[in-house]
Amino acid sequence: MHSFTEENYLKAIYKLQETNGEVVATSALAQVMGVHAPSVTDMLKRMGQKKLVSYQKSKGVKLTEKGKQVAIGIVRNHRLWEVFLVEKLGYRWDEVHDIAEQLEHIQGEELINKLDAYLGFPEADPHGDPIPNAKGVLPKLKSVLLSSLKEGDQATFTGVSDHSTSFLHYLDKAGIALGDTLKVKSIEQYDQTYTLTLKGKKEVTVSLKVANSILVS
Amino acid sequence: MHSFTEENYLKAIYKLQETNGEVVATSALAQVMGVHAPSVTDMLKRMGQKKLVSYQKSKGVKLTEKGKQVAIGIVRNHRLWEVFLVEKLGYRWDEVHDIAEQLEHIQGEELINKLDAYLGFPEADPHGDPIPNAKGVLPKLKSVLLSSLKEGDQATFTGVSDHSTSFLHYLDKAGIALGDTLKVKSIEQYDQTYTLTLKGKKEVTVSLKVANSILVS
DNA sequence: TAATATATTTAGGTTCGTCTAATTTAAAAT
DNA sequence: ATTTTAAATTAGACGAACCTAAATATATTA
Structure with a gap:
């Protein structure tokens, strides 16, 4: 238990x-x-x-304000450790959650600030989630859902709103990765699917559910 | 409590x-x-x-054998994290113990092995203590106490047997660092002090207590 | 060997985070 | 406005890791 x-x-x-x-x-x-x-x-x-x-x-x-500061600190820890795991240790983005769940509770202001510096003060974790800075301020990443784009629109894949392993796996398999430029080639009205052009080359068709889980800007 | x-x-x-x-x-x-x-x-x-x-x-x-394996695993974790803190995050050797005491309990075989690889499979932590490998085998660092050397002997400073912050600070202040070549210039019999020549330049006189806490090979 | 001193265990209690079962409070529906 | 349903709390218990005080076992010394 x-x-x-x-x-x-x-x-x-x-x-x-x-x-x-x-x-x-x-x-x-x-x-x-x-x-x-x-x-x-x-x-x-x-x-x-x-x-x-x-x-x-x-x-x-x-x-309370106090409780919120502690909570934000934990979120900061979690996301910085995720960056470390992916950038430095070579984990994939779908593997890091459980380990970061442990690491986020390591105490020590100085430690996390040194880690932050070591990682180059990243603004987002491997899933595109914003990382609070040392003062607890979240950078505002003004991103929108892929599903809000219109035919012909183009944007950069900056994050996910569904963090489940199965969704992350799905994206990997479909060849859609963070940082990719996505162009909406067409939207099929009847079954609500999006056909996307990736980096001007590949093409993928995705469901509305997927389009609702992808953040772009 | x-x-x-x-x-x-x-x-x-x-x-x-x-x-x-x-x-x-x-x-x-x-x-x-x-x-x-x-x-x-x-x-x-x-x-x-x-x-x-x-x-x-x-x-x-x-x-028991089982208990011993778990214990060695923790020692391995502790020492690898210490290397990380010093080598990557820029901590000094006298600052890392408490943080490593937390990090040593992070679970996950794969994590520690990736960290090990990332650090280049170090054989010793920042205090010269041997790091068990993934199979739980401790590398035998055949070192001896500085106090066992004779006048004129020369050796490399490879570790400490006293891990207290005060001792580590003392060494820093005296300008004696891990990896230094130490030559025993003279031993004063009456008050049991050792005069050492560091890297052919500096000279320091230390007590028997200190000579008993320094490992060389 | 007997007496004393030291080390260890037992007994009984506390706090923390959990549980189930029973009760109370609040919300929704008739 | 009353009944019904759903949500939340209280009551009572448990395991883990701690405590103090008392009892027992082991070691030391006379």
Whole structure:
């Protein structure tokens, strides 16, 4: 029975707040963490004491400023370690998540800043997700969904919104890689598929689901 | 109240076995870990169940083969991460211990082997301690204490037997660094001090205590 | 060998993060 | 507005790693 720390909860709350709005429900948290609701209630009480979250019973939970800073720090760690794993150790982008999940909890401000410098202060991780800087500020990567493009539009593949291994594998197999220039050759209205021209050479046809998971700018 | 895992105990037992012989006493373990004896008894029982140690009450404890392999793995991780911190991130040798103490518990065979390759399969960490290879074999660095040299002898500084920050600082301040060629210019019998010539230039006088903490070959 | 001193274990308690089962609170539907 | 359903909390328990105080076992010394 795998046990979670405050940091794990902070990160999960942070991610839920990003996608589902300011206030997070006990059940939502329980669901994403794979834990039962009473465990969450317990933990939230403890974290409330420590002023990491503001928690009022049966009213959901929000990160305090303090909690948010910790959460962003973990996201920063995670993404920098992912860059390290891919750039320096030669991992593929679909392999690094679990290892980074461990490395993100290594403590030490100086360490992560040195790592950041060593990696050349990257702005995005191998999936195109923005990396908060040492002050906790996220660079705004103004990207849009591939599905928002029109026929003839051209853009650079900058990130994914679906981080699942299966999707990453799919992209690899289709020969679509981060940094590629994608041109929308045609959009088939009836079955909502996109035919893309890659780097002026290859052509691939992808579903709307895929077009909705690819970020470009 | 800082809490330890099985891995922490395994490493501590391993180190005690190396220096104090095969069988380790409850109290010795309690002492080095900074924990009270009953906590150790408890933990040893649990670890005995899992066949990580062979434990018979009031008779001390020994690592099993399984436990030894895990312990060596941790030592390998620790020393490789130390090399990383010094070689890649630019830390000094006296700063890396605590961070490596965290990093040594990151799980994943593949990760550590990739790191090993990335670092060029080093044989020793920044303090001159041998790094076990992927099979758990320690390279034998046949080094001796500086204090075993005679007047006129010359050797290379390959490691330290005292890893304390204060000693490492002392060496830095004295301008003695790993890899240096040391020549014993003279030994003062009465107060047991060694006057060393460094790289044919500088001269330093050190106490017997220091000469006993420096490894050369 | 007996007495003392030291090391170790047992007994019983705490905190943390989990669980299930039962209860209460809040939201949705009639 | 009442009933029904769903969400959240409380109650009570467990395992892991810790603690203190008391009891036992081992070693040392007289």
